[in-house]
Amino acid sequence: MAKIRKNLSDEEMLRGFSENLTFENGMYAEEKVEKRKIKNNQPAKKELLLPEEAQERLNRFLLELSMEWLKNKNGDCVWKVLKEDGQIVIKPVSNKKK
Numbered sequence: 001m002a003k004i005r006k007n008l009s010d011e012e013m014l015r016g017f018s019e020n021l022t023f024e025n026g027m028y029a030e031e032k033v034e035k036r037k038i039k040n041n042q043p044a045k046k047e048l049l050l051p052e053e054a055q056e057r058l059n060r061f062l063l064e065l066s067m068e069w070l071k072n073k074n075g076d077c078v079w080k081v082l083k084e085d086g087q088i089v090i091k092p093v094s095n096k097k098k
Contacts, residue, residue, distance in 0.1 A: 065092060 019025055048055055062079070069077050069092045076095035081088065 062090070 050058065066077070074092075074094060077092035078095050079090055080093045081090050083089075
């Protein structure tokens with residue numbers, strides 16, 4: 001006599017089990033079973049080619065500029081990234097279309 005193992009998951013209990021197709025269970029056999037994936041609410045991190053300390057300083061400066069932009073009541077902004085004379089310039093620009 002075989003012992004019944006405890007604390008098995010449904011998948012483990014039904015491993016190797018096959019059911020004969022009948023009217024009761026065959027009714028839904030044609031429907032596709034969709035597995036739901038849990039969405040990760042965190043955006044995928046994109047790698048920057050900066051050391052972590054420089055990234056932290058850059059984020060702090062961007063936050064300061066954003067706060068100044070909002071204090072001056074300039075409305076929503078988008079960040080423009082430009083390369084000028086061997087330097088990278090990041091500046092806020094009004095989001096309103098003219």
